[in-house]
Amino acid sequence: xxxxxxxTRKADRAAALAAATAQLASDPAVxxxxxxxxxxxxxxxxxxxxxxxxxxxxxxxxxxxxxxxSALAERAPAVPAVRWELAQAAAAAGQPAIAIDALELxxxxxxxxxGGWFLLASQYRAAGRTRDGWQADLxxxxxxTQDPELLQAAMAMNAGQLDDAAARxxxxxxxxxxxxxxxxxxxxGDMPGAxxxxxxxxxxxxxxxxxxxxxxxxxxxxxRLPDALA
Numbered sequence: 001x002x003x004x005x006x007x008t009r010k011a012d013r014a015a016a017l018a019a020a021t022a023q024l025a026s027d028p029a030v031x032x033x034x035x036x037x038x039x040x041x042x043x044x045x046x047x048x049x050x051x052x053x054x055x056x057x058x059x060x061x062x063x064x065x066x067x068x069x070s071a072l073a074e075r076a077p078a079v080p081a082v083r084w085e086l087a088q089a090a091a092a093a094g095q096p097a098i099a100i101d102a103l104e105l106x107x108x109x110x111x112x113x114x115g116g117w118f119l120l121a122s123q124y125r126a127a128g129r130t131r132d133g134w135q136a137d138l139x140x141x142x143x144x145t146q147d148p149e150l151l152q153a154a155m156a157m158n159a160g161q162l163d164d165a166a167a168r169x170x171x172x173x174x175x176x177x178x179x180x181x182x183x184x185x186x187x188x189g190d191m192p193g194a195x196x197x198x199x200x201x202x203x204x205x206x207x208x209x210x211x212x213x214x215x216x217x218x219x220x221x222x223x224r225l226p227d228a229l230a
Contacts, residue, residue: 013038017047024051028058046076053085062093073102080109087119096126107139114143118175118205125206137175137207144176153180162188175205179214186218194218 020034032055038048049072056065069086076082083106090098103120110116117140124133144150149168156165162184169181182197198215201208219228 013042013045013048017051020051024054024058028055031055032059046072046079050079050082050085053082053089057085057089057092062089065089066093066095066098070098077105078109080106083109084116087116087123091119091123091126094126096123099123100127107136111139112143112146114140114147114176115174116140117143121205121207134207137205138209140205141176141208141210144174147176150176150180153177153184157184157187175201175208175211178204179208179211182211183214191218191222195222 016034016038020031024031032052035048035052035055038045039052042048049068053065053069053072056062056068066086066089069082069089073082073086083102087099087102087106090096090102100120100123103116103123107113107116107120117136121133121136121140124130124136149172153165153168156162156168157180166181166184166188169177169184172178172181178197178201182194182201185197186194195215195218198211198218201211202215205211216228219225
């Protein structure tokens, strides 16, 4: 009976975690309440601790999120999601030193994941480390060359399936996806949209040289020579 009761309790926890995680984006307060209830029963339940940190960040309770996630990162240094959440909370709170520490470890763990590099680049710049930011942007661009979703979108674009290619990027807002979306708009004949998209890419990732070169080319084609020269 004891074994069956334990298995049932684990299944109930897993179901509660899954439901709360599904609600995280739309109702972080409910997710937080669920996480706290689970932690009252088992304070060492790592997924619930992570969920609580995520919910606190989304609720704007950044100091509390940083405190919780920092403690969790010390306990679970091999879990990339913990450092990612900590970095996002610290970045939102204007604490680049904490974000940089988390992201430097994260990018060593997952060097092929571009999102970590681009966030690290932004935090380097926030800390006045412009050169490091530029290099992190380039590493993010390099990591994106292995992204299967981007590769599929690029293949669709090159095959002339522009609507399909654009649809594959609708949930993405990272610099490589945005650069590819700008190229798709250009191929669809939307020059102003392509230029605006590239300008937004460079505002987010100034070290993205391929995007800058493409923007210059489109500005020249649009006869915006002073802008291209700048």
